[in-house]
Amino acid sequence: MSETESVSHSDASLEAKRQMEICNACRYCEGYCAVFPAMALRRDFAAGDLTHLANLCHGCKGCYHSCQYAPPHAFGVNIPATFATLRAEGYATHAWPAGLGALFARSGTIVTLVAVLAPVLALLLAMALHDPATLYTAQTGTGAFFRIVPYWLMMVLAGGSFGYALLAMGMGAARYWRATGQRAPGPAPVAEAAFDILTLRNLGGGGHGCNDIDDRFTMHKRWLHQAMFGGFMLCFAATTTGAIYHNVFGWKSPHEFLSVPVQLGFWGGIGMLIGTSGLLWLKVRTDPGPVAPALLGGEYAMLALLWLIAATGLLLLGIRHTGAMGVMLALHLGLVIGFFLVMPYSKMVHGVYRGLALLRNAQERRA
Amino acid sequence: MPDFTRIWDVLVVGGGNAALSAAITAAQAGASVIIAEHAPVTMRGGNSRHTRNLRALHAAPTEVLTESYGEEEYWDDLLRVTGGRTDEGLARMTIRASTHAPGFLRDCGVVFQPSLSGTLSLSRTNAFFLGGGKALVNAMYRTAEKLGIEILYDTEVREIVVEDGFAREAVISWRGFPERIRCKSVIASAGGFQANREWLRQYWGDAADNFQIRGTPYAQGTVLKNLLAQGIQEVGDPTQFHAVANDARAPMCDGGLAMRLDCVPYSIVVNENVERFYDEGEDVWPKRYAIWGRLIAQQPNQRAFAISDSQALHDYLPSVFPPLKAASIGELATALGLDPAKLERVVADYNAATRPGTFQGGKLDDCATAGLTPPKSHWARRIDQPPYHAHPLAPGITFTFLGVKVNDRARVMMSDGKPSANIFASGEIMAGNILGQGYLAGFGMTIGTVFGRIAGEEAAKLVRN
Numbered sequence: 146m147s148e149t150e151s152v153s154h155s156d157a158s159l160e161a162k163r164q165m166e167i168c169n170a171c172r173y174c175e176g177y178c179a180v181f182p183a184m185a186l187r188r189d190f191a192a193g194d195l196t197h198l199a200n201l202c203h204g205c206k207g208c209y210h211s212c213q214y215a216p217p218h219a220f221g222v223n224i225p226a227t228f229a230t231l232r233a234e235g236y237a238t239h240a241w242p243a244g245l246g247a248l249f250a251r252s253g254t255i256v257t258l259v260a261v262l263a264p265v266l267a268l269l270l271a272m273a274l275h276d277p278a279t280l281y282t283a284q285t286g287t288g289a290f291f292r293i294v295p296y297w298l299m300m301v302l303a304g305g306s307f308g309y310a311l312l313a314m315g316m317g318a319a320r321y322w323r324a325t326g327q328r329a330p331g332p333a334p335v336a337e338a339a340f341d342i343l344t345l346r347n348l349g350g351g352g353h354g355c356n357d358i359d360d361r362f363t364m365h366k367r368w369l370h371q372a373m374f375g376g377f378m379l380c381f382a383a384t385t386t387g388a389i390y391h392n393v394f395g396w397k398s399p400h401e402f403l404s405v406p407v408q409l410g411f412w413g414g415i416g417m418l419i420g421t422s423g424l425l426w427l428k429v430r431t432d433p434g435p436v437a438p439a440l441l442g443g444e445y446a447m448l449a450l451l452w453l454i455a456a457t458g459l460l461l462l463g464i465r466h467t468g469a470m471g472v473m474l475a476l477h478l479g480l481v482i483g484f485f486l487v488m489p490y491s492k493m494v495h496g497v498y499r500g501l502a503l504l505r506n507a508q509e510r511r512a
Numbered sequence: 513m514p515d516f517t518r519i520w521d522v523l524v525v526g527g528g529n530a531a532l533s534a535a536i537t538a539a540q541a542g543a544s545v546i547i548a549e550h551a552p553v554t555m556r557g558g559n560s561r562h563t564r565n566l567r568a569l570h571a572a573p574t575e576v577l578t579e580s581y582g583e584e585e586y587w588d589d590l591l592r593v594t595g596g597r598t599d600e601g602l603a604r605m606t607i608r609a610s611t612h613a614p615g616f617l618r619d620c621g622v623v624f625q626p627s628l629s630g631t632l633s634l635s636r637t638n639a640f641f642l643g644g645g646k647a648l649v650n651a652m653y654r655t656a657e658k659l660g661i662e663i664l665y666d667t668e669v670r671e672i673v674v675e676d677g678f679a680r681e682a683v684i685s686w687r688g689f690p691e692r693i694r695c696k697s698v699i700a701s702a703g704g705f706q707a708n709r710e711w712l713r714q715y716w717g718d719a720a721d722n723f724q725i726r727g728t729p730y731a732q733g734t735v736l737k738n739l740l741a742q743g744i745q746e747v748g749d750p751t752q753f754h755a756v757a758n759d760a761r762a763p764m765c766d767g768g769l770a771m772r773l774d775c776v777p778y779s780i781v782v783n784e785n786v787e788r789f790y791d792e793g794e795d796v797w798p799k800r801y802a803i804w805g806r807l808i809a810q811q812p813n814q815r816a817f818a819i820s821d822s823q824a825l826h827d828y829l830p831s832v833f834p835p836l837k838a839a840s841i842g843e844l845a846t847a848l849g850l851d852p853a854k855l856e857r858v859v860a861d862y863n864a865a866t867r868p869g870t871f872q873g874g875k876l877d878d879c880a881t882a883g884l885t886p887p888k889s890h891w892a893r894r895i896d897q898p899p900y901h902a903h904p905l906a907p908g909i910t911f912t913f914l915g916v917k918v919n920d921r922a923r924v925m926m927s928d929g930k931p932s933a934n935i936f937a938s939g940e941i942m943a944g945n946i947l948g949q950g951y952l953a954g955f956g957m958t959i960g961t962v963f964g965r966i967a968g969e970e971a972a973k974l975v976r977n
Contacts (some may be wrong), residue, residue: 170832171770173564173644176625185629188830210650211643213562213768217554351642353623360650362623 154192157231161195164222167214174208176351179341179506180224181208186509193325196235199228200495200502203347205355205366209435216434225435233440236494239324241316248490253442256491260450263483264476271475280471287397293471294478296391303478306485313489318497327505334507341503342496345370359432369423376416376455383410399465411462417455421448440492447492454480514662516691520546521975522968523682523695525669525735527551528558528728529645529957530939531701532652533964534971536620538699539659541972546662546693548684550702550730553665555766557649558703559727559911559940559956562768564628564645565638566957569611576614576624578636583607586637589952593802597948605920606946606962613961614639621651633798638954645957669735672698674742677926678933697934697971700924701964704912704940705733706753707765715751722814724758725765726772726908736916736941744932745917745925748944754951755805758908760815761833773903774828775835776804777891778873779818780862781905783811786845786854788862793890796876797828802951809907816905817848819859821897827873835901844900863894911956915944922967934974936967 154162165184168174175181180201187194206225214220233249240246248255271280271293284292291299330338341347348355348367357365386406390396400407425448428441457477464470488494524535527549539545549556569586570577586607590598614624623642627635634640641648656663664686671683679698684691705711707729712720725731740746762771777797782788790807794800808816819841838844845855862884869879871893879892916924916937923931924942939960946959 166830166834167770167832169830171644171768172628172829173769175628176640176642182629188826207643207647211647213644213646214770218766219763351623351625353642360647361654 154195155231155234157227157234158192158195161199161227161231162190164220164224164227165190165195165198167220167222168208168224171214173213174211177207177211178203178205178347178350179503180228183506183509195231196321197325197502197505199231200235200498201347201506202228202232203345203499204229204435205348205350206431206435207350207356207362210356210360210432223435226437229437229440232495232498233437235321235498236317239317239320239498240490240494241313241320245313245490249443252440252491253446256443256446256450256487259483259487260446260453260480263486264479267475267479267482268472271471275471281468283466283468284470285399285466287399289399289465289470290474291397293474299478302482303485306482310485310488314494314497317489317494318501321498321501325501325505327501327508330504330508331511334504334511337507337510338500338504341507342500347503356432356435357427358430365423366427369420369427371420372416373420373424373451376413376418376420377451379409379413379416380455380458381413383407383413402462407462410458414455414459414462417451418459421452421455424448425452444492450480450484450487454484514546514664514686516686516693518544518694520544520662520693520695522546522697522699522971523548523693524699524701525672525682526558526701526703526939526941527556527663527665528560528701528703528939528960529563529648529652530560530941530960530964531558531699532620532649532656533616533961534699534701534936534938534968535656535661536652536659537965537968538972539656539661539968541969541976543972543975545656545659546664546695547656548664548667548669548682548693550668550732551665551728555728555730556653556665557646557728558731560645560649560960562645562727563641563648563954563957564769565631565634565640565954566613566617566961567610567638567952567954568614568958569607571611574614574639576626576639581637586610589637590946590955593950593952594946594948595950597950598946602918602920603946606959609962609965610958613958616961616965617641617648617652620655622648623651633796634953669702671738672700672735672742672935674739674744674935676933677743677930677935679935696975697936699922699936699938699964699967699971700735700739700916700941701937701939701960701967702735702941703728703731703733704753704943705731705736705914706909706912707731708733711737716809719809719814722906723755723809724762724767724771724906724908726756726758726767726769726910727765729765731911731940733912733914736914739916739924739935743927744935745927746914747917747942748913748915748948750912750914752913752949753806754802754910754913755809755907756801756910757804757808757816757818757905759831759833760904760906762906762908767908770832771908772801773818773831773905774801775818775820775824775831775903776800776905778824778827778893779820779903780859780888780895781816781818782850782855782858783816784813784850786850786858788858788886789816791886791889793880793888793892795890796874798953804905805907805909808905814907817850818903818905819844819855819895820901821895822899822901823893823897825901827891831903833903835903837899837901839898839900841895841900844902848902848904859895862888862892863896866892866894910951911940911943913944913947913949915940915942918942918945918963920966921970922963923970934971936971938963938967 237246521543865884
């Protein structure tokens with residue numbers, strides 16, 4: 146594509162180019178997802194094109210298991226693993242601030258460290274703030290949580306880390322959009338991309354699902370990801386509702402179990418637990434062929450962190466009337482704040498770039 | 513370890529679509545079935561692994577097939593490509609049965625899709641497998657496993673022990689160990705002999721060393737040769753094969769479909785002596801691609817070179833290996849190891865012979881040469897827009913036509929004219945009964961599915977009685 150600025154190919158990009166040139170002469174996989182029709186629009190694969198195609202790939206693995214050129218064939222075509230590697234390279238290139246892109250190379254270690262250090266620091270902070278009599282005794286009634294962590298501090302830490310995550314990922318998105326040379330989208334492509342994101346249409350494998358584990362077609366990955374994503378959004382809605390209750394209506398937490406924020410958080414937490422547990426199980430079970438082993442650490446760590454956030458959130462709900470609430474609140478908050486801080490340098494950014502790739506694809510289909 | 517003391521109802525030799533159609537049908541009818549597949553699990557499926565569709569009769573549009581495709585039209589298509597070298601009874605039976613083939617495969621877990629981009633000419637006649645032939649093969653093996661069929665990979669059948677037209681057991685090499693499989697019936701679905709270079713050399717001499725084998729390297733023809741040596745009638749011309757114009761840089765076997773080049777109609781093609789040898793624009797490519805393999809096989813060193821310029825690049829599907837490029841015809845010739853002066857003259861003569869016309873890539877246009885031998889009847893544009901491009905070509909062999917003779921119940925025919933008591937055949941090993949020469953896209957998979965099902969049904973019926 147001429148509109149793409151010319152960037153030299155990295156090794157991963159050259160490998161992706163070699164494989165795309167084989168795929169473009171074969172085209173058997175056209176029915177699986179958006180990648181292959183997008184590929185067929187091209188003859189030459191500039192680095193930016195390959196980054197785009199890699200981000201368009203949802204990792205359903207259908208093309209690997211049906212590939213006549215997959216290893217051990219001499220051509221060694223393995224699009225899911227090759228594109229996953231290329232995607233990770235792009236995450237690092239477009240990270241903001243630029244220097245922190247290097248964190249992607251050690252994603253498993255970084256996410257794990259943050260997941261351990263953040264709750265430990267939060268616990269230490271809580272302990273430093275209070276005498277043990279407050280921290281370890283049951284706190285009930287209005288404002289119970291804020292007797293452990295003051296409201297202003299909670300807002301500064303959680304709001305600040307979340308704001309930073311949004312800023313960093315937004316900057317990354319802007320860099321990516323510029324690097325792939327895109328113009329402002331109209332409403333139709335935006336609607337199509339939103340539909341694709343919300344339905345995960347490209348994990349449908351042309352209507353029959355993904356090769357989650359082996360060459361069988363199942364909807365496991367699609368539904369588990371939906372459970373996790375939906376759960377995450379419900380939890381986010383729970384927090385937002387809680388903030389509105391507090392600031393607009395002056396209704397302070399803890400809220401009743403049947404109240405809107407608690408219900409949103411409860412079902413969101415359940416969804417996240419089911420989704421992350423299932424996705425971890427798929428990762429353990431899946432055929433290692435179409436997987437990029439170097440990226441597994443970061444993916445496991447992020448799934449585990451999300452699982453811990455959901456688990457501590459639900460536990461907090463379960464034991465909030467007891468003396469363990471203080472410790473659990475500190476743990477949960479620590480994990481959430483750590484998650485926000487590490488989010489722009491983790492697997493979580495895939496959502497941003499995947500969304501932009503789907504948007505660009507929707508534009509190209511109309512061009 | 514498999515139980516080699518057991519007597520199986522049905523032994524299926526081979527592991528492609530024809531073998532699996534037979535095995536699944538026999539198992540569904542209650543027979544105990546064992547499959548001996550020569551390839552390891554990663555390379556299983558014979559040539560089916562490289563296929564992408566099958567040709568199916570249909571009276572009305574289906575989920576994936578447009579309009580209708582009736583028996584007479586199907587038969588006419590077959591008659592045209594085979595030049596009459598077919599068996600009308602078997603052919604019409606196959607054509608009629610093909611209407612049920614997609615449904616059978618769907619029941620085996622195969623997913624169909626509308627025709628791929630660049631294959632619109634087949635959207636009415638051919639049902640495409642989602643993901644191609646390997647996805648089909650995966651689905652069928654999964655179905656076979658569910659039915660309890662014993663599948664042996666890395667297992668070459670060396671010999672079928674035949675006494676008075678009756679097969680009793682097979683001598684095999686199971687992961688390198690000599691073993692025997694005892695059985696009440698045998699279905700031979702082990703393909704042609706195209707990957708057996710020694711055998712090809714008998715007819716083609718040293719030229720055989722330059723043939724690329726497009727599909728599985730396991731098509732050694734061991735079972736075919738063994739059956740023909742034991743009084744089973746042969747069918748088809750042993751010297752003939754289906755071949756296309758492949759990229760000369762493709763691997764010598766297993767390069768699959770992506771190695772074929774569609775650039776011929778938009779190029780001029782010369783051999784190593786820098787001579788054109790055939791009308792590149794004789795007809796639309798879907799009707800001509802299958803003759804070019806043979807044409808190239810008859811050239812010196814089995815090599816040819818498609819020469820075009822920058823205008824032609826987007827008229828054909830992209831190639832895996834990029835074309836060689838040069839600023840002048842002379843430089844291009846040097847890069848190809850051809851005589852530059854001669855190639856310049858051939859191109860100049862061709863350019864001088866082109867007549868004005870309106871170029872239309874997809875259909876027979878009016879761009880033809882005048883006074884050139886051989887002519888180029890369509891798409892004859894001047895080659896004068898640098899950079900100039902060249903694709904080196906070699907013959908890519910798909911399958912051989914030699915096979916065992918069968919009747920309409922898929923039983924192989926003995927030299928005394930009687931059908932064998934318990935030996936059946938399906939797939940490429942018997943396709944020569946219907947395809948004496950030429951090819952119809954997707955018809956190999958049709959023959960495999962139809963005869964596989966008949967063979968499986970008949971073998972199961974035989975052992976039940």
